[in-house]
Amino acid sequence: MLRSRSLRALALSSCLAGSGAWAQQTLDYGRFEGLFDEPVTMSATGKPERVSDTPVTMDIITQDDIKRSGARDIPTLLKRLPGIDVYQGSPGTSEVSMGGFIQVFGARVMVLLNGRQIYLGSFGAVFWSSLPVELHEIRQIEVIRGPQSALYGFNAVDGVINIVTFDPLQDAPVTEATARIGNDARRDAAGSITAQLAPDIGLRVTASGDHAHDEGGIAMPLSSVPWTNPDRETLSMTLSALLPDGGRIGVEASHSDISERSVVAGTTQFFDARIKTDAIKADYAVDTFIGRVGANASYTLYDSPEAFNESLGDFRLHDHTAAGEVYDLFKPDPNDSIRVALEGRYETMNVVNFSSGTLSGGLVAGSASWEHQFLPGLSMVNAVRYDRFQLGRSSANLPGDIYTDKDFDRSLQGTSVNSSLIWRADDDDTLRASFARGLSLPSLLDLGQLALFMPQYGGNYFYGNPNLNPSAVYEERVGWDHKIDEVDALARVSVYHEQTMQIISTPTLTGPTPPSPACAAGNPYACTAVGYEPGTGIVVNGIQVQIDHKSRDGLAWGANYSWETLHPHTPETASAMVPLLQGSLPVNKVNATIGYGWGDWAADVRLFYSSKTKGIGLISNPYPESAILDTKDVLILSPHVTWSPIEDLSFDLSADNLWPYQDNLVQRNTPTYFLAVTARY
Amino acid sequence: MGRAIKDRVTRLTIVLACLLVPVWGGATTLKDVKIGIHVIEFVTNAPSGRSGIGIVYDPRVKESSEDAQLILESLSSSSINSAQTLKPVLIDIRDLEASTNLRAVMVADRMKPHYDTLAEYGRRTRTLVLSSDLDCARAGKCTVGIASNPRVEVIVSSQQAQASGIQFSEAFRMMVTEY
Numbered sequence: 020m021l022r023s024r025s026l027r028a029l030a031l032s033s034c035l036a037g038s039g040a041w042a043q044q045t046l047d048y049g050r051f052e053g054l055f056d057e058p059v060t061m062s063a064t065g066k067p068e069r070v071s072d073t074p075v076t077m078d079i080i081t082q083d084d085i086k087r088s089g090a091r092d093i094p095t096l097l098k099r100l101p102g103i104d105v106y107q108g109s110p111g112t113s114e115v116s117m118g119g120f121i122q123v124f125g126a127r128v129m130v131l132l133n134g135r136q137i138y139l140g141s142f143g144a145v146f147w148s149s150l151p152v153e154l155h156e157i158r159q160i161e162v163i164r165g166p167q168s169a170l171y172g173f174n175a176v177d178g179v180i181n182i183v184t185f186d187p188l189q190d191a192p193v194t195e196a197t198a199r200i201g202n203d204a205r206r207d208a209a210g211s212i213t214a215q216l217a218p219d220i221g222l223r224v225t226a227s228g229d230h231a232h233d234e235g236g237i238a239m240p241l242s243s244v245p246w247t248n249p250d251r252e253t254l255s256m257t258l259s260a261l262l263p264d265g266g267r268i269g270v271e272a273s274h275s276d277i278s279e280r281s282v283v284a285g286t287t288q289f290f291d292a293r294i295k296t297d298a299i300k301a302d303y304a305v306d307t308f309i310g311r312v313g314a315n316a317s318y319t320l321y322d323s324p325e326a327f328n329e330s331l332g333d334f335r336l337h338d339h340t341a342a343g344e345v346y347d348l349f350k351p352d353p354n355d356s357i358r359v360a361l362e363g364r365y366e367t368m369n370v371v372n373f374s375s376g377t378l379s380g381g382l383v384a385g386s387a388s389w390e391h392q393f394l395p396g397l398s399m400v401n402a403v404r405y406d407r408f409q410l411g412r413s414s415a416n417l418p419g420d421i422y423t424d425k426d427f428d429r430s431l432q433g434t435s436v437n438s439s440l441i442w443r444a445d446d447d448d449t450l451r452a453s454f455a456r457g458l459s460l461p462s463l464l465d466l467g468q469l470a471l472f473m474p475q476y477g478g479n480y481f482y483g484n485p486n487l488n489p490s491a492v493y494e495e496r497v498g499w500d501h502k503i504d505e506v507d508a509l510a511r512v513s514v515y516h517e518q519t520m521q522i523i524s525t526p527t528l529t530g531p532t533p534p535s536p537a538c539a540a541g542n543p544y545a546c547t548a549v550g551y552e553p554g555t556g557i558v559v560n561g562i563q564v565q566i567d568h569k570s571r572d573g574l575a576w577g578a579n580y581s582w583e584t585l586h587p588h589t590p591e592t593a594s595a596m597v598p599l600l601q602g603s604l605p606v607n608k609v610n611a612t613i614g615y616g617w618g619d620w621a622a623d624v625r626l627f628y629s630s631k632t633k634g635i636g637l638i639s640n641p642y643p644e645s646a647i648l649d650t651k652d653v654l655i656l657s658p659h660v661t662w663s664p665i666e667d668l669s670f671d672l673s674a675d676n677l678w679p680y681q682d683n684l685v686q687r688n689t690p691t692y693f694l695a696v697t698a699r700y
Numbered sequence: 701m702g703r704a705i706k707d708r709v710t711r712l713t714i715v716l717a718c719l720l721v722p723v724w725g726g727a728t729t730l731k732d733v734k735i736g737i738h739v740i741e742f743v744t745n746a747p748s749g750r751s752g753i754g755i756v757y758d759p760r761v762k763e764s765s766e767d768a769q770l771i772l773e774s775l776s777s778s779s780i781n782s783a784q785t786l787k788p789v790l791i792d793i794r795d796l797e798a799s800t801n802l803r804a805v806m807v808a809d810r811m812k813p814h815y816d817t818l819a820e821y822g823r824r825t826r827t828l829v830l831s832s833d834l835d836c837a838r839a840g841k842c843t844v845g846i847a848s849n850p851r852v853e854v855i856v857s858s859q860q861a862q863a864s865g866i867q868f869s870e871a872f873r874m875m876v877t878e879y
Contacts, residue, residue, distance in 0.1 A: 054877070056731075066874045353877075353878030354878075
């Protein structure tokens with residue numbers, strides 16, 4: 020019977036032959052966590068597994084961690100993990116990078132909310148404050164390091180961050196409200212209510228509003244441009260239901276409306292923008308005779324009705340993304356698990372004022388992953404995915420356009436691979452080794468949406484380039500986890516080597532550059548197009564070390580250290596973009612924390628150190644203007660105290676970025692203080 | 701030289717013997733019982749109308765009786781069996797054949813001589829058989845073996861599950877060890 024079931028599953032899977040992102044909302048995390056006494060995840064391999072069994076280096080930030088953190092946003096939580104850099108260009112904005120690499124307009128970290136892609140592929144960016152999720156409704160934040168393109172497709176080349184929220188049906192109801200006040204006119208409020216509409220249907224509704232006054236930010240020559248204060252309003256709904264066939268369905272809908280000043284990492288470029296985001300997603304999964312079969316579909320609309328950039332001027336941006344996936348997950352025999360999937364995605368982007376028309380990208384992908392257990396404690400996971408991306412353009416009306424719509428009628432494709440070995444040598448030691456080939460897809464901006472005349476660069480036209488190709492990223496990584504029973508702590512070491520084969524050079528970021536070949540054919544205007552850096556790419560080497568002892572009561576402590584260095588593979592040919600990348604992130608970083616919980620109280624102090632890097636400062640040339648400058652080392656403190664006088668009420672007093680270094684950088688992280696009151700009802 | 705090699709072979713043999721020789725299950729812990737309750741929830745085709753959970757023991761063996769009592773107390777505790785949807789009942793192994801209306805049975809300590817009887821009962825009555833002796837599941841006698849220390853381990857005997865007509869959710873199967 021088992022054999023015939025396996026054969027049927029294999030037969031169907033050969034028809035599906037596909038790829039994958041997933042339907043996290045349909046996995047009952049709470050019940051599995053209760054069973055195994057540790058968090059579970061679907062993010063590492065696409066199949067449900069215990070975190071200690073994952074073949075990849077993975078960190079989990081749990082709700083308990085969040086409560087003890089004193090943080091008010093997700094990037095603040097992330098920057099306390101090893102190997103993660105958070106570039107805060109202004110209060111309220113963050114750019115999160117992993118693996119010692121930060122690339123402008125080409126973010127290399129895939130960010131998902133319950134499996135829905137938040138990463139905006141058209142812009143190559145993640146607008147963190149637009150995420151329609153509050154910290155109190157997060158079950159866990161899963162952080163996977165290294166390329167994961169064989170599971171998540173293009174752009175998951177430095178890692179994946181998946182935010183998983185509580186299930187309104189299966190988990191304890193999230194019914195709480197938080198009000199927060201702080202310096203810089205900080206005023207936040209957020210609340211959730213969970214209701215059981217029927218025995219098998221749960222619903223959660225969350226609303227929030229944040230406001231602060233931006234005192235800092237980039238010092239720009241255009242002093243007439245007013246500061247944009249970070250404002251944020253969100254409304255979200257999550258529904259979960261059990262169906263009579265044993266299947267589970269999840270529906271999420273959300274709206275967010277933010278205003279912020281984003282500063283592009285490693286540059287003096289900033290964007291003042293209002294971004295409205297509407298999203299809806301549905302998941303369905305059911306156990307069948309061919310295994311666990313699921314499907315999900317989502318639609319996301321980004322609309323930026325007001326945006327301004329020093330170089331680009333005023334513009335308005337629209338982005339529509341529709342995505343869908345079907346998958347089958349089955350275990351044909353006791354030692355093998357297989358997942359196959361098909362994924363489709365269609366995205367259009369239009370920037371009013373660029374006159375470069377509407378760019379579109381249609382993607383189809385198929386993936387398969389196979390986990391084989393050789394011995395109890397020794398297993399291997401192999402995954403492969405093929406992506407085909409069809410580029411298109413319409414309605415362009417650009418004077419002196421060097422391209423025709425036909426130039427955009429081309430497809431970009433590639434294959435990604437992940438292969439990992441995990442060996443639980445004994446009860447205390449786990450070894451991991453992995454190889455990955457990921458693919459980084461140029462953003463639609465780089466592929467051609469960028470097309471405009473810039474008087475400040477000598478009247479040059481700057482163009483995107485539809486002839487760009489995905490860039491391959493290779494990584495080898497080994498890791499060792501060791502449980503130290505004497506102090507109830509987990510220690511971890513991870514070493515990696517990563518090479519990115521081609522680096523995209525974006526001329527508007529590097530200033531005027533010589534005319535590129537794409538512009539040469541009888542073009543009447545001075546012209547530069549997006550191209551590739553010469554040479555064979557960028558190499559990053561890194562070591563991450565961490566140790567953590569987590570405890571709700573008594574002493575809790577932990578520390579981590581990251582060493583990550585970036586250099587061109589062939590230094591003699593490196594040029595424009597490399598100086599932007601090199602040194603734009605610190606080589607050495609240390610996080611340390613110590614805390615104590617007793618009765619109704621808990622107190623924690625966190626220390627963050629980073630070696631010198633680069634930041635935006637002021638120079639006289641001869642008039643004051645912004646420029647990229649070397650910074651000093653950074654050492655900051657973040658204390659937090661929480662008090663719960665009664666079970667359903669708590670007070671949190673937090674500070675961040677205390678003890679900052681003082682220099683001429685105007686874009687440093689400023690100290691923040693806030694008091695939060697949380698009531699559960 | 702030859703003596704050194706002989707010593708190494710002896711040490712290696714001892715290590716391999718320790719790895720291969722089945723470890724006696726030992727007494728059931730509170731955490732084992734908690735895991736057992738969770739495992740029952742992942743059966744997708746549980747027969748309707750069954751509300752009992754049997755604790756099978758041998759009254760002639762002191763350790764078995766004591767372990768059964770501990771399991772009974774654990775199952776009666778609201779912290780372990782919060783919904784109290786499963787009614788625990790002690791079952792003398794000699795009375796097992798006559799026991800009905802059971803959704804699962806938990807096997808107490810020192811029941812190895814009766815594993816064949818338990819396996820036959822599970823298959824005949826389509827009942828889930830749980831044991832804190834992992835070797836019971838490895839040997840295909842119990843449906844599920846559970847251990848909680850130092851790490852939670854859940855072992856499912858595919859052969860026994862199939863013979864008993866018991867199906868688990870696919871996600872559960874992905875996360876446990878099957879034999």
